[in-house]
Amino acid sequence: MRSMSEQRNALVVGGGISGASAAIELARRGFETKIVEREPVWHALGSGITLMGPALRALNRMGVLERCFENGVGVDEFRICAPDSEVVEVIPLPPPEPGLPGMLGMTRPELHRILGEYADEQGVEVKLGAFVADFENGPDGVRVTLSDGEEGIYDLLVAADGFRSATRAALVGEIEPVFRRQGVFRAVLPRPAEADAAFYFVGPAASGLTLIGVDSLYMYCDVPAASAERPAQEDLPGLMRGHLTHLSGMAGELRDQIEDPAKVDYRPMETLLLPAPTYRGRVVVIGDAAHTTTPQLASGGAMCLEDSIALAEELARADSIDVGLERYSERRFGRCEFVVEASARLSALQMDPADADGSRFTEAMGSSVAVLAQEF
Ligand SMILES: Cc1cc2nc3c(=O)[nH]c(=O)nc-3n(C[C@H](O)[C@H](O)[C@H](O)COP(=O)(O)OP(=O)(O)OC[C@H]3O[C@@H](n4cnc5c(N)ncnc54)[C@H](O)[C@@H]3O)c2cc1C
Numbered sequence: 362m363r364s365m366s367e368q369r370n371a372l373v374v375g376g377g378i379s380g381a382s383a384a385i386e387l388a389r390r391g392f393e394t395k396i397v398e399r400e401p402v403w404h405a406l407g408s409g410i411t412l413m414g415p416a417l418r419a420l421n422r423m424g425v426l427e428r429c430f431e432n433g434v435g436v437d438e439f440r441i442c443a444p445d446s447e448v449v450e451v452i453p454l455p456p457p458e459p460g461l462p463g464m465l466g467m468t469r470p471e472l473h474r475i476l477g478e479y480a481d482e483q484g485v486e487v488k489l490g491a492f493v494a495d496f497e498n499g500p501d502g503v504r505v506t507l508s509d510g511e512e513g514i515y516d517l518l519v520a521a522d523g524f525r526s527a528t529r530a531a532l533v534g535e536i537e538p539v540f541r542r543q544g545v546f547r548a549v550l551p552r553p554a555e556a557d558a559a560f561y562f563v564g565p566a567a568s569g570l571t572l573i574g575v576d577s578l579y580m581y582c583d584v585p586a587a588s589a590e591r592p593a594q595e596d597l598p599g600l601m602r603g604h605l606t607h608l609s610g611m612a613g614e615l616r617d618q619i620e621d622p623a624k625v626d627y628r629p630m631e632t633l634l635l636p637a638p639t640y641r642g643r644v645v646v647i648g649d650a651a652h653t654t655t656p657q658l659a660s661g662g663a664m665c666l667e668d669s670i671a672l673a674e675e676l677a678r679a680d681s682i683d684v685g686l687e688r689y690s691e692r693r694f695g696r697c698e699f700v701v702e703a704s705a706r707l708s709a710l711q712m713d714p715a716d717a718d719g720s721r722f723t724e725a726m727g728s729s730v731a732v733l734a735q736e737f
Pocket residue numbers: 374375376377378379380397398399400409410411412413416491492493521522523524526527528545628647648649650656659660661662663664665
């Protein structure tokens with residue numbers, strides 16, 4: 362085993378929000394760090410992302426928040442509206458730290474570009490078009506063989522390979538996701554002038570707006586779903602509009618602009634939680650690979666960023682990687698479990714006819730946001 366005075370090395374599997382941020386944080390704490398990403402081109406799929414207070418706090422600690430602000434739109438309030446777009450309640454979004462807005466919207470490719478460039482500045486090596494073919498925990502670290510035959514021994518292997526993580530499956534076996542009987546549509550649309558905050562429209566299909574650029578926003582719509590099947594791409598605009606017929610005013614006008622299938626996305630809502638401990642030997646599972654949540658709290662990405670910071674902090678504080686991983690798992694599990702369960706409760710409330718006016722949903726949202734505002 363290497364002495365603690367030698368530079369430690371880490372291999373991160375997956376280059377999404379979790380993998381990129383973990384590689385950055387480990388490199389900042391002195392690890393020689395490499396990402397192995399399955400895709401031959403390193404890019405982010407998807408339209409926009411809502412970064413709530415905890416995500417902004419994490420990005421700030423990583424040192425990339427300013428770059429995110431330059432490429433996103435900050436807002437300070439969340440407007441709850443009736444289906445006719447009349448505002449019925451304004452929920453202030455408290456800044457996670459003085460001087461920050463409460464929420465930032467941006468495109469996923471921009472966030473990915475910023476994290477990728479920052480990883481490069483921290484000296485992170487990125488290997489594309491490869492995956493981990495085999496790994497084994499041993500006394501001297503984790504022996505890893507990549508799909509192209511490259512072999513190495515790493516002090517730490519970080520599984521950040523997402524919801525369907527092959528690394529997690531090899532480590533602890535298959536975990537069956539829970540389908541929440543809901544799906545989410547998202548459409549990128551031109552931003553009207555009056556869309557100057559985050560909006561939520563109460564209704565049979567809960568919907569809302571997130572600003573992602575000076576001229577653009579995405580409209581989302583959470584709908585009941587009988588199965589986890591995805592409809593054909595060309596059918597998505599018509600299906601999404603069909604779920605939003607109750608809207609009028611600004612929201613109705615936006616609905617009528619949902620036409621281009623290339624700008625509409627649909628995902629079934631599935632959750633997954635890897636029970637603690639979230640590591641075995643020197644292999645640790647982070648991000649969606651360990652905890653996949655439904656999007657109501659818009660906190661999946663925040664948990665990925667927090668995981669990365671906590672992992673690097675605990676490893677830096679501990680005398681050994683083994684102790685660092687134990688403390689990491691203890692520190693993170695409860696909070697990530699809370700996000701998965703609170704989001705699932707919000708998902709169930711959206712489909713509960715007894716909460717047609719959204720009052721219980723709004724209350725549950727407020728109390729969950731307050732919990733997440735606490736230090737992680
Ligand atoms: C509809 C929807 C809306 C959401 N909205 C928000 C939001 O507004 N705000 C928010 O904070 N969160 C949101 N989330 C959650 C957030 O998107 C996720 O939590 C986050 O993107 C997960 O990042 P990740 O890096 O853990 O996983 P992923 O993004 O899945 O990345 C995994 C990476 O690993 C790679 N990979 C996979 N397998 C292998 C392998 N075997 N070897 C090498 N590489 C591999 C993949 O190509 C990918 O690049 C939303 C999620 C959904 C589904």
